[in-house]
Amino acid sequence: MIVEYIRYQLGDRDAAEFEAAYGRAAAFLAAAPECEAYELSRSTDEPSAYVLRITWTSAEEHLSKFRGGPHFAGFFAEIRPYVEAIEEMRHYAVVTGVTGDGGAVPSLYQWAGGADALERLTGVFYASVGEDDLIGPLFASMNPAHPRYVAMWLGEVLGGPARYSEERGGHADMVGHHLGKGITEAQRRRWVGRMMDAADEAGLPDDPEFRASLVGYLEWGTRMAVIYSAPGAEGSVDAPMPRWRWAVPPYRG
Secondary structure (H helix, E strand, O other): OEEEEEEEEOOOOOHHHHHHHHHHHHHHHHHOOOEEEEEEEEOOOOOOEEEEEEEEOOHHHHHHHHOOOOOHHHHHHHHHHHHHHEEEEEEEOOOOOOOOOOOOOOOHHHHHOHHHHHHHHHHHHHHHHHHOOOOHHHHOOOOOOHHHHHHHHHHHHOOOOOHHHHHHOHHHHHHHOOOOOOOOHHHHHHHHHHHHHHHHHOOOOOOHHHHHHHHHHHHHHHHHHHHHHOOOOOOOOOOOOOOOOOOOOHHHO
C-alpha cells in the first residue's frame, strides 16, 4: 500500500466546479483495481486549499497500470483544468498509525474467501439454474466456462484481481453478453434470489455487513443488466468496471 497526496491551491478558481469535477473523476478511481481508497478534503483555515489523498496498491501499479490502463483517460479529462493548481504530488509510505476501526479493512473479495469461494458460489448457482422455468431459458446455450467467468467478474467487482478485465475484456464484454436478451423484472428478481440461496449453500459469510454489501451489488448489477438487455439498448465501451465496497450499516452512519 502507498498513499499519494496531491495538494491544490485554487486561488480564485471556482471551488464548486472543482469539487464537481472531482466528483465525476472519482467514478474512474472507484473503478480502478489499483485504487484502494480516496478522499478530497478542503481546508477550513484556507478554503481555496484542497488535499486529495489516494491509497494505491503500490506506486508502481499507480504509475504503470492505472496511468496506462482504461480508467486514467476519463479521470484525467476531468481534472486536467486544475493541473496548474497543484502544489505537491508525492507518494508516501505509511510509517505508523491505525485506520478508523483499528486495523486494515479487507476487501469484499477477501472476506468472501477469494476466488475459490466465488467459484463455489457460481458453481452451485449454475448447476441447477437450468431447471428453473423462469430464468433457465436465458442459459440454455451457456458456455461450460460461464460459471468460471462470472466468478472472475464478481472477484474483480468485489475488490480482487482484475482478471476479467485482463482476460475477458472488462465491462464492455459483460455488457455485450446482455444486449438483446430482453431480461424481465421477474427474471431479475429470480436471479438475485437464487444467487443468494447459492451463497448459503456455498458457505459464503452470512454476517449482515457482507450480505448487505453483496445484495447491494447484485441488485445494482441486475438492474443494469435489465437496462442493457432492453430492445434498442447499446453497450458503452468506455464505461469503467464497477468496484464494490462495504455497505455502511446504520450504526456507523
